[in-house]
Amino acid sequence: MGMNRLFTRLVIPMLLLMLYVPQAVAQKKGKEKPFTVVIDPGHGGVDPGALGRKSKEKDINMNVSKLLASMIDDKYPEVKVIFTRTTDVKIPLVQRADIANKANADLFISIHSNASKSKTANGCETFTLGAGSSVEAKAAAMYENEVILSENNFEEIYKGFDPRSSESYIIFELIRNHDMELSAEIAQMVQVGMVKESKLTNRGVSSAGFLVLHRTVMPSILVELGFITNSKDENLIASKEGQKKLAKGIFEGFSKYYEIYGQKKEKSNDKPVVKTNESKTNTAVPQKEVSKDKPVFKLQIFASSSKLAPGDKRFKGEKAQYYTENGVYKYTIGESNSYEEIQQIKKNLSEKFKEAFVVAFLNGKKINTQEAVKISQKQK
Secondary structure, X not given: XXXXXXXXXXXXXHHHHHHOOOHHHHHOOOOOOOOEEEEEEOOEOOEOOOXXXXXXXXXXXXXXXXXXXXXXXXXXXXXXXXXXXXXXXXXXXXXXXXXXXHOOOOEEEEEEEEOOOOOOOOXXXXXXXXXXXXXXXXXXXXXXXXXXXXXXXXXXXOOOOOXXXXXXXXXXXXXXOOXXXXXXXXXXXXXXXXXXXXXXXXXXXXXXXXXXXHOOOOOEEXXXXXXXXXXXXXXXXXOHHHHHHHHHHHHHHHHHHHHHHHOOOOOOOOOOEEEEEOOOOOOOOOOOOOOOOOOEEEEEEEEEOOOOOOOOHHHOOXXXXXXXXXXXXXXXXXXXXXXXXXXXXXXXXXXXXXXOEEEEEEOOEEEOHHHHHHHHHHHO
């Protein structure tokens, strides 16, 4: 195939998809409104989703979604909860995202149940938007995205995106969700809650190219409750008691996120203040001198609404720093002018901090990580 044809077939559709900017972006700074969360029960109607021996994904997703909404309503009546569907109907992916965007929502939670050809695959997992952090994550995104093939005029709506082609997913290596960090934080909180309440295997937090997340303009996550194709998982996620546990786990994650960010989203954008949280334990991460006039990369491990004591068990023996942003303490490990070095640290500490992600600073000011990488490459 000639280069011109390759460019037309791959690059042009990706650019068109990247240029898609929902109208809600311009509405983000409108008048004050209640904190709004959109809950998206995956699949529905003629699209049952994955099938188990005795259950359908669409029903499980709906049940857990309604339980979650009820828990939010009970504890936080000031929060506005919106569903993408409340009945057994099929809603196109683009419409699900549009519902959230038009509502100028503050958070989007898409709820699904996982499936695999392997009967032994099990556990719950939470996703954010990304290129795909593993082969399994990419496969999960492909499976969920294939639903667009049954939508009318899907080629035009999704600008030539083919959910079955790995080539289409190159786009997710080129774009950045403007709320990536907040998405990672809520994903971590929700995952911890689900594992705690359900006792399902912890598959951690991953990133993948889910179209429904790409189309939203607020912090967004996609939850995979458990594997409907695994008999043990299905017994839990298809039962009323299991669904209550999973909904409670997601709610616990939402609650932590809301109490940190829900009341503070309109407050001043104070410059991050970086300080050292002195730990009395040895660190496995080398502490290096860095140049502040070059991008400085750090590994963010979690956020807290309060300052933690030195040597807190949540640091797991590592020496941490923190920076404050809008009244939230955000803890990091290591720092380097090399993005590759921080990525290696992330890999080395992946067992301790499965949901950690990279943040960047320049001259003491927090900046977009991808922009920092570009600056760093130019300075070499």
